[in-house]
Amino acid sequence: MTDIQKTTQKPRVLISDKMDPNAARIFEERGCDVDVITGESPEELVARIGDYHGLAIRSSTTVTPEILDAATNLKVIGRAGIGVDNVDIPYASGKGVVVMNTPFGNSITTAEHAIALIMALARQIPQANTRTQAGEWPKSAFMGVEVTGKTLGLIGAGNIGSIVASRALGLKMKVIAFDPFLTKDRAVEVGIEKVTLDDLLARADFITLHTPLTDETRNILSREALAKTKPGVRIVNCARGGLIDEAALKDALESGHVAGAALDVFAQEPAKDNPLFGAPNFICTPHLGASTNEAQVNVALQVAEQMADYLVNGGVTNALNMPSLSAEEAPKLKPYMALAESLGSLVGQLAHGNLPKISIEMEGGAAELNAKPITAAVLAGVMRRYSETVNMVNAPYLAKERGIEVREIRNSREGTYHTLLRVTVETEQGNRSVAGTLFGSGAPRLVEIFGVGIEAELDGHMLYIVNDDAPGFIGRIGTLMGENGINIGTFNLGRREAGGEAVLLLSVDDAITPEVVDKACGLEGVRMVKALSF
Ligand SMILES: NC(=O)c1ccc[n+]([C@@H]2O[C@H](COP(=O)([O-])OP(=O)(O)OC[C@H]3O[C@@H](n4cnc5c(N)ncnc54)[C@H](O)[C@@H]3O)[C@@H](O)[C@H]2O)c1
Ligand SMILES: O=C(O)CC[C@@H](O)C(=O)O
Secondary structure (H helix, E strand, O other): OOHHHHHHOOOEEEEOOOOOOHHHHHHHHOOOEEEEOOOOOHHHHHHHHHHOOEEEEOOOOOEOHHHHHHOOOOOEEEEOOOOOOOEOHHHHHHOOOEEEOOOOOOHHHHHHHHHHHHHHHHHOHHHHHHHHHOOOOOHHHOOOOOOOOOEEEEEOOOHHHHHHHHHHHHOOOEEEEEOOOOOHHHHHHHOOEEOOHHHHHHHOOEEEEOOOOOOOOOOOEOHHHHHOOOOOEEEEEOOOOOOEOHHHHHHHHHHOOEEEEEEOOOOOOOOOOOOOOOOOOEEEOOOOOOOOHHHHHHHHHHHHHHHHHHHHHOOEOOEOOOOOEOOOHHHHHHHHHHHHHHHHHHHHHHOOOOOOEEEEEEEEHHHHOOHHHHHHHHHHHHHOOOOOOOOOOOHHHHHHHOOOEEEEEEEOOOOOOOEEEEEEEEEOOEEEEEEEEEEOOOEEEEEEEOOEEEEEOOOOEEEEEEEEOOOOHHHHHHHHHHHOOOOEEEEEEEEOOOOOEEEEEEEEOOOOOHHHHHHHHOOOOEEEEEEEEO
């Protein structure tokens, strides 16, 4: 912990990119300390980041593994915007850091920028402006095209693509879209025709890109794809550099096959020396898609609210590596997550060997809840046997990495308890399961351990003993604890049947040493002993 945390106990947030001042105001109002330090080098950020719990960024900060390794207190990265390709999300997930974005705050603004670039291309406005202001009055040099009746091809019809479609329909364009994830119903709702990529390339007079940059979309407008476009096509990219082969686009502009191209984004940014600069009918803007006052206020407010909500209350919104948890759900789910984590931890501490399968059953009241955070909490508990730094963010990744199969089972019928969570792991010795419920005001209680009914609070240091159910045992264990100066807090008993296998769970004030565990193992009637901690 840093000195500031020691004195204020407030979460500390660093805003490392230029952001509307509303973000800093919201962080402060929601109980965070905030520093705005922009324009630092990666080395400077590495040196600074260890002090912070939250990092708020736009597109200028690239969050690399080196930065994440140095970010020993970091809990959340918030992107004031949509694209998160400047954050190493798998690495952040591995470190247990939540990554959030603001998926809608700048969509309208960016869609409007795409429309502006379509119009600028159609009428060569930037070129005409430059020459007119140079005193040329070049009236006959610029013959434009109308957009009315022309076909606009959208590659990607998500938030922004759909808004572009609605504006283009208003301009009386015909809109076709290639998006493998676009449903027929959604296409009808937006008023567009769903087509294949080849169909789009062959038919579109204007093409505009609105996909994220992924392994599938990288170079989606490759040299080969550009060759399939309609001669005289005009191309706009306000999504991500890397979607178009820039060298191939330059050749297509020079040959005249592509009549114009407008890029807001480049493969390398900032683009200070790009091969496309100076190509015929090429216009560009420096990643201005999201740059309006309205959008910047939206994304700044949203990112600060989401991050502060997570840092202060544990609410999760728009996270890319963790299930969402609304402000209404959070208080309801909190006791379940505590129960889920302690059940996971119990089974993780007691089960031997690999755990290839984990199933999480939610019964009664629990079956009505958002299962994802509960599952993540169980996994965090189980995976603690492998790593001390595990949490709800990285546990599902860690489980996947280890090839653990996770099943969620819901049963809305109530059994003995109004609500119940059961965690079962497959071990070499067979399935092992523990179950718990919530008492009264939401207090988590273990109610079953490996088939034996018991009632215990899983908290702090505990001793788990399996023994023969016979008179005198409780006295022997009490004496052993007393002789070793161990104060017993609670004493919880359960048995399979009278005179058979019995289970004892003691809560004690201090950690139990291996010597005491050995002594307990040596007591008459003891079958196994394990020190636990929660
Ligand atoms: N220029 C800017 O300043 C700026 C501003 C905001 C967003 N963006 C970028 O715009 C892009 C779109 O943002 P959005 O909010 O519309 O995202 P979105 O997730 O709502 O939509 C993306 C769409 O792309 C589709 N898609 C995914 N893979 C595809 C593929 N292989 N082929 C065709 N379609 C595919 C998805 O199905 C989805 O419908 C993102 O890359 C985002 O980073 C840029
Ligand atoms: O922050 C910006 O200016 C760009 C944002 C944009 O690229 C996004 O993906 O939201």
